Amino acid sequence: MTSFLSSNITLLVFRIILAIVFIFAGMEKAANPADFSEAVANYRVISLFLQNIVAIVIPWVEVVSGILLLYGKFLKENSTIISVLLIAFNILVLQAMLRGLDIDCGCFGTIDAQIVGFRKLLENFALLAMGISIFRFSKSETND
Numbered sequence: 001m002t003s004f005l006s007s008n009i010t011l012l013v014f015r016i017i018l019a020i021v022f023i024f025a026g027m028e029k030a031a032n033p034a035d036f037s038e039a040v041a042n043y044r045v046i047s048l049f050l051q052n053i054v055a056i057v058i059p060w061v062e063v064v065s066g067i068l069l070l071y072g073k074f075l076k077e078n079s080t081i082i083s084v085l086l087i088a089f090n091i092l093v094l095q096a097m098l099r100g101l102d103i104d105c106g107c108f109g110t111i112d113a114q115i116v117g118f119r120k121l122l123e124n125f126a127l128l129a130m131g132i133s134i135f136r137f138s139k140s141e142t143n144d
Contacts, residue, residue: 015070
Protein backbone atom coordinates (compact mmCIF):
# COMPACT_ATOMS: atom_id res chain seq x y z
CA MET A 1 0.00 0.00 0.00
CA THR A 2 2.86 2.37 0.81
CA SER A 3 4.37 1.91 -2.64
CA PHE A 4 1.01 2.80 -4.23
CA LEU A 5 0.57 5.92 -2.07
CA SER A 6 4.14 7.05 -2.60
CA SER A 7 4.20 6.59 -6.38
CA ASN A 8 4.63 9.77 -8.40
CA ILE A 9 1.51 9.05 -10.46
CA THR A 10 -0.67 8.52 -7.38
CA LEU A 11 0.65 11.71 -5.79
CA LEU A 12 0.04 13.63 -9.01
CA VAL A 13 -3.55 12.35 -9.22
CA PHE A 14 -4.12 13.26 -5.55
CA ARG A 15 -2.67 16.74 -6.14
CA ILE A 16 -4.91 17.31 -9.16
CA ILE A 17 -8.04 16.11 -7.36
CA LEU A 18 -7.39 18.23 -4.25
CA ALA A 19 -6.41 21.24 -6.33
CA ILE A 20 -9.53 21.10 -8.49
CA VAL A 21 -11.83 20.60 -5.50
CA PHE A 22 -10.30 23.43 -3.48
CA ILE A 23 -9.89 25.89 -6.37
CA PHE A 24 -13.47 25.32 -7.51
CA ALA A 25 -14.95 25.44 -4.00
CA GLY A 26 -12.90 28.48 -3.02
CA MET A 27 -13.76 30.43 -6.16
CA GLU A 28 -17.46 29.76 -5.75
CA LYS A 29 -17.37 30.89 -2.12
CA ALA A 30 -15.24 33.96 -2.95
CA ALA A 31 -17.72 34.95 -5.66
CA ASN A 32 -20.61 34.83 -3.16
CA PRO A 33 -19.21 35.80 0.25
CA ALA A 34 -22.62 36.73 1.67
CA ASP A 35 -24.00 33.28 0.86
CA PHE A 36 -20.93 31.60 2.30
CA SER A 37 -21.18 33.76 5.42
CA GLU A 38 -24.76 32.53 5.84
CA ALA A 39 -23.60 28.92 5.44
CA VAL A 40 -20.96 29.53 8.13
CA ALA A 41 -23.63 31.05 10.39
CA ASN A 42 -25.79 27.94 10.02
CA TYR A 43 -23.23 25.94 12.00
CA ARG A 44 -23.86 28.21 15.01
CA VAL A 45 -20.32 28.05 16.37
CA ILE A 46 -18.79 31.51 15.85
CA SER A 47 -19.81 35.14 16.26
CA LEU A 48 -21.06 37.35 13.42
CA PHE A 49 -17.75 39.24 13.38
CA LEU A 50 -15.69 36.03 12.97
CA GLN A 51 -18.22 34.56 10.58
CA ASN A 52 -17.65 37.41 8.11
CA ILE A 53 -13.86 37.16 8.43
CA VAL A 54 -14.04 33.40 7.82
CA ALA A 55 -16.32 33.95 4.81
CA ILE A 56 -13.78 36.30 3.27
CA VAL A 57 -10.49 34.61 4.18
CA ILE A 58 -11.14 30.85 3.89
CA PRO A 59 -12.15 30.87 0.19
CA TRP A 60 -8.92 32.63 -0.79
CA VAL A 61 -6.83 30.28 1.32
CA GLU A 62 -8.51 27.40 -0.52
CA VAL A 63 -7.89 28.95 -3.95
CA VAL A 64 -4.25 29.87 -3.34
CA SER A 65 -3.40 26.52 -1.71
CA GLY A 66 -5.17 24.68 -4.52
CA ILE A 67 -3.30 26.59 -7.24
CA LEU A 68 0.06 26.06 -5.56
CA LEU A 69 -0.72 22.38 -5.08
CA LEU A 70 -1.70 22.07 -8.75
CA TYR A 71 1.61 23.59 -9.83
CA GLY A 72 3.60 21.46 -7.38
CA LYS A 73 4.81 24.38 -5.27
CA PHE A 74 5.33 24.08 -1.52
CA LEU A 75 3.66 20.66 -1.49
CA LYS A 76 4.15 19.90 2.18
CA GLU A 77 2.97 23.33 3.28
CA ASN A 78 -0.10 23.41 1.05
CA SER A 79 -1.09 19.82 1.75
CA THR A 80 -0.87 20.73 5.45
CA ILE A 81 -3.11 23.77 4.97
CA ILE A 82 -5.66 21.74 3.02
CA SER A 83 -5.52 18.88 5.54
CA VAL A 84 -6.06 21.25 8.47
CA LEU A 85 -9.03 22.79 6.64
CA LEU A 86 -10.48 19.33 6.02
CA ILE A 87 -10.08 18.39 9.70
CA ALA A 88 -11.85 21.61 10.70
CA PHE A 89 -14.60 20.99 8.13
CA ASN A 90 -15.12 17.47 9.48
CA ILE A 91 -15.33 18.74 13.05
CA LEU A 92 -17.96 21.26 11.95
CA VAL A 93 -19.95 18.67 10.01
CA LEU A 94 -19.77 16.18 12.89
CA GLN A 95 -20.89 18.70 15.51
CA ALA A 96 -23.76 19.77 13.23
CA MET A 97 -24.82 16.14 12.85
CA LEU A 98 -24.63 15.53 16.61
CA ARG A 99 -26.70 18.64 17.27
CA GLY A 100 -29.30 17.56 14.71
CA LEU A 101 -28.76 20.54 12.42
CA ASP A 102 -30.24 19.89 8.98
CA ILE A 103 -28.10 22.39 7.06
CA ASP A 104 -26.26 22.79 3.79
CA CYS A 105 -22.56 22.20 4.41
CA GLY A 106 -21.60 25.29 2.40
CA CYS A 107 -18.76 23.33 0.84
CA PHE A 108 -19.22 24.63 -2.69
CA GLY A 109 -20.98 27.87 -2.00
CA THR A 110 -24.30 28.08 -3.80
CA ILE A 111 -23.56 25.17 -6.15
CA ASP A 112 -24.52 21.61 -5.28
CA ALA A 113 -26.14 22.08 -1.88
CA GLN A 114 -25.06 19.14 0.25
CA ILE A 115 -26.65 18.45 3.60
CA VAL A 116 -24.25 17.66 6.44
CA GLY A 117 -24.08 13.93 7.04
CA PHE A 118 -22.01 10.78 6.84
CA ARG A 119 -21.54 11.08 3.08
CA LYS A 120 -19.90 14.49 3.52
CA LEU A 121 -17.70 13.11 6.32
CA LEU A 122 -16.56 10.23 4.11
CA GLU A 123 -15.81 12.56 1.20
CA ASN A 124 -13.78 14.82 3.46
CA PHE A 125 -11.90 11.89 5.00
CA ALA A 126 -11.03 10.63 1.49
CA LEU A 127 -9.71 14.10 0.59
CA LEU A 128 -7.87 14.24 3.92
CA ALA A 129 -6.18 10.90 3.17
CA MET A 130 -4.98 12.38 -0.13
CA GLY A 131 -3.64 15.47 1.63
CA ILE A 132 -1.82 13.38 4.22
CA SER A 133 -0.34 11.18 1.46
CA ILE A 134 0.96 14.25 -0.37
CA PHE A 135 2.50 15.56 2.84
CA ARG A 136 4.00 12.22 3.79
CA PHE A 137 5.38 11.10 0.43
CA SER A 138 6.12 14.25 -1.58
CA LYS A 139 9.73 15.24 -2.02
CA SER A 140 10.69 18.61 -0.58
CA GLU A 141 12.78 19.50 -3.65
CA THR A 142 9.53 20.07 -5.60
CA ASN A 143 9.13 23.31 -3.63
CA ASP A 144 11.46 25.23 -5.99
